[in-house]
Each structure stands twice: as C-alpha cells, then as structure tokens.
Amino acid sequence: MNMVYNFSAGPAMIPIDVLDQAQKELKNWNQLGSSIMEISHRSEEFIQVALEAEKDLRDLLKIPDSFKVLFCQGGARGQFSAVPMNLLNHSFSKTADYINTGYWSNCALIEAKKYCIPSSIHIKKTTNEIISLLPISQWNINKNSAYIHYCPNETIEGLSIYEEPSFDNKIIIGDFSSFILSRSININNYDLIYAGAQKNIGPAGITIIIIRDKLIKCSSNISPSILDYQKISQHNSMFNTPPTFAWYLSGLVFKWLKKQGGLKKIQILNTKKSNLLYQKIDDSEFYINRIDKKNRSQMNVVFHLINPKLNNIFLKEAHDLGLTSLKGHCIIGGMRASLYNAMPLEGVKSLVRFMSYFENRYG
C-alpha cells in the first residue's frame, strides 16, 4: 500500500512508530501472554504504565509539583460540564467569563449555562476581510467572574491564540484539545487545562486534565463522581475502570515525543510544516486563507479554493494520491489540513506539491 497522509482533525494520525510497537506487542504485552487490554487496571504492570505515562507527560510539559495530572473519560465535552460543576461551589448565581472565538469555545459556553451565568466575551474582529483576535490585554474580563475559560486553538476555524494569559488573581481554564503538546507552554500561567486525546495525543477515549492542587481542594461535590476532580484525584484516576488501552497508547506517544527531542523541537517542526502550507496558500491566487498571520493555527490549516465548484475534484484527486480527510468542517466549508505532531513534514510537502499541480491543471 502507498503511504497515506491522513489530515483528519480527530481522531487523527498516530505516529507510525507507535502503531508498529503496539502491533508488535499487541497479543503478548510485556511477556504476559495477553494483551494490555485484557489485564486489570489495578495490576502492578498496568499501574507502572500509568505512572510512566504521567511522568513522561510531566517531563514534556514541565508540569510543576503543585499541579495534578488526571486521566479521565468523557472527552473535552465532559469537561465543558465538569469545569463549572467542580469550580463554582454550588453557587449557580456566579458568573464565569467565556472567551468566544469559535465553535468549541461557544459549545463550552452553552454547556456552562446549565450551571452558572456565563458571560460571552467576544474577541474576534474582521478588518478588510481578515479575521483576527484581540490581544489578551484587550479582553473585557468581568471583575467578579469565578474563572476565565478560553480555547487556544479553535479546531474548526483554524484560529489560534499563542499569547499566554497573564491575569492577576484570576482562575484560567484552557480547552487544549487540539493545542496540547504542539509547543512548549508555561503551565504556571494556567490553573486548569484539559484535552481529549484524539487530536494530538492518541486514541479517543481518554481525557487529560492538568489542574492546580488547590483547585481540587475546593471542588464541589455536586458533580457525578466520575467527573469530580477530588474523587478522580483521590483514586489516582481509577475511580472507575479507565480506558486502559488509550492510556497505554498515549504513554507510547509521550515516549515518542521525548525521542523526537521534546516540545521545543516539535514546535520548530510544527512551525516549519504550517509555514510551508500557508506560504503555498499566500503565494497563489487559487487558494485563500483569511486569518491574520498572528492567529493562524499551526495545527488546523483552513483554506478555500477561490472556485468552490472545484472542491469535490480537489478532494477526490487528493484522496486518490493518499492525501485524505482534507474536507473542511461543514460550518466553514472549503478545506482543512490538520497537521498534528504525528503528521510528517513529508506529508505536508506532498500536499503542497499536489496543490501546485492542481492549480496548474485547473487554475
């Protein structure tokens, strides 16, 4: 089979080396004569896997000891509920600030309305048809909000915030689902970040939460136990049976990232990959992206063909060449190339070559 480069936004590519290793040890993991899916999550062997995954993630993101790492279920959408349920201490009259940048941050806001009175803070503006996001210093934060929730990478629109938040005495929550591990960040600038695994970590089914210790201590008990930060933490992320295979595979991805040289190296590569594609778009009059350079996502590159009648031929010809899942989300249309860590530079080069060919043929 020819190499396939899968540009899916999630579930997305997993490094080929990781898949090879998982395949090699699938039926006889760790010389136990069974797969890792078939052993107890409470076994010594699995607990070792869980501890190593946490340690490697801590090394990669330089997570200080004052933060806990929780592995749980329910996806990022589960956290849209868990965050207000845990952090508002029964006070339904409290307000929380939701920075509204696109589809996912808006979904978080809608879910929060069940638990509090969120304010929607709009920071998107369009000048001469170019979309940009206001710098953090211009966000119109409410003085008495219980926390600020934002999404540094809007997976569907391809919009990013690279600036890190810095507010005095504010709890900062980030939906990092399609941003986590794509670059190095300073965890101390946040109080809680969460991410579903299926974008830039591993298989769907596991959700990672990095949370400041002192926030766990004041989480409320109205949450369902499986979303209760205190309970999850007290049970070392094993209050209910965890998605063991997804946990194991995520651990392999963390080791792979360390082998690539860690997040500084990954960040350089991600910049290179996305620059290559944005350059191709900007150099042509056939493709277009209308996002301010400072807010362009390195993970999800959204672009349109000037002539949308060619969309289906573009998708078909790309697919026939092994460049798959390029169709944009239906609310935006056009194309979207997701360039998560597992997408090799060669995949982006192939896409760019194909785009040049396609432009010459149909332009």
Ligand SMILES: *Cc1c(COP(=O)(O)O)cnc(C)c1O
């Ligand atoms: C994919 C995604 C979600 C939804 O994740 P689930 O795991 O399906 O709940 C939420 N936020 C962002 C930014 C995403 O990219």
